[in-house]
């Protein structure tokens with residue numbers, strides 16, 4: 493069984509790599525060998541790799557920068573997944589891809605389901621939605637895991653930003669009117685491998701019977717302010733000395749950024765439980781584990 497894993501230097505790819513390696517031969521080319529910004533070249537690369545399964549966590553994830561780099565974000569997040577799916581479809585090769593809460597407009601306060609109507613507010617969200625639709629349109633066997641607020645002890649993410657700012661400043665000002673589920677890369681990758689029977693012909697059957705979009709986030713919900721507070725409290729309880737004295741909850745309009753983010757990023761976990769029997773940990777529990785890992789690295 494040969495698995496092609498993209499983005500293995502990113503948060504989700506890095507967490508997936510050792511788990512997949514335990515179960516399959518993994519080919520994990522970096523950007524220089526498998527460049528998603530050159531979708532036209534991907535079919536040729538895939539033809540020489542000949543994977544039995546493709547796992548594609550590589551993506552353009554710079555939400556604010558995407559507002560100025562629309563063309564590049566769409567090439568990487570929409571045209572590349574389309575090219576991969578067009579190669580995979582006629583060969584019956586299944587594709588695991590990743591989507592985001594940012595495909596939604598954030599209205600209301602009910603958790604979004606997989607069949608809820610999207611309405612992205614940002615170029616990043618639009619480009620990711622276009623990728624999701626392109627994969628389905630190409631007719632490839634696929635699972636698209638829709639996740640949110642991804643972080644890990646390493647990588648570029650909100651946890652690392654808060655660690656840095658809390659070490660430098662006495663006051664943090666963090667938006668409290670965007671609600672979602674912080675999700676560790678490790679939670680995502682464990683769920684992904686739990687979905688996959690990697691031997692025999694069970695793999696194709698899994699995708700035929702249970703394919704499509706599935707929400708995959710930690711359980712529970714909080715705001716970015718709640719998440720930042722839990723990070724700071726968790727670090728302090730581990731004896732980490734920080735400069736921060738106050739974490740002020742603010743409204744989104746008090747923190748000007750280029751890209752608009754959804755207020756309601758809640759994703760419903762019912763389908764993940766019913767279709768795959770997977771129940772992710774609460775975000776607080778996952779954060780606790782990630783802070784233990786983080787602490788061991790400092």
Ligand SMILES: NC(=O)C1=CN([C@@H]2O[C@H](COP(=O)(O)OP(=O)(O)OC[C@H]3O[C@@H](n4cnc5c(N)ncnc54)[C@H](OP(=O)(O)O)[C@@H]3O)[C@@H](O)[C@H]2O)C=CC1
Pocket residue numbers: 498499500501502503504505522523526527528529530548549550551552553568589590591592593620638639640641642643647648
């Ligand atoms: N981060 C988040 O909060 C969320 C992420 N998602 C989705 O989950 C998936 C995984 O995200 P995550 O692991 O956090 O992302 P990261 O930003 O941590 O990693 C993205 C990876 O993609 C690679 N990449 C970027 N551009 C290219 C390119 N042109 N060709 C090849 N590789 C490229 C990067 O390579 P390099 O190291 O060279 O830059 C990096 O390894 C993505 O689909 C993302 O949209 C969904 C919801 C939330």
Ligand SMILES: Cc1cn([C@H]2C[C@H](O)[C@@H](COP(=O)(O)OP(=O)(O)O[C@H]3O[C@@H](C)C(=O)[C@@H](O)[C@H]3O)O2)c(=O)[nH]c1=O
Pocket residue numbers: 553554555592593594639640641642649650653657664665666667670716747749753
């Ligand atoms: C650093 C900082 C951020 N914020 C706010 C800005 C924003 O609304 C929120 C999160 O900031 P970030 O820019 O880290 O998050 P952002 O890059 O928008 O994170 C998103 O990334 C993409 C890839 C996704 O798919 C999403 O699920 C989500 O995780 O916190 C503050 O209010 N104060 C601060 O000091």
Ligand SMILES: [Mg+2]
Pocket residue numbers: 553554555
């Ligand atoms: Mg970001």
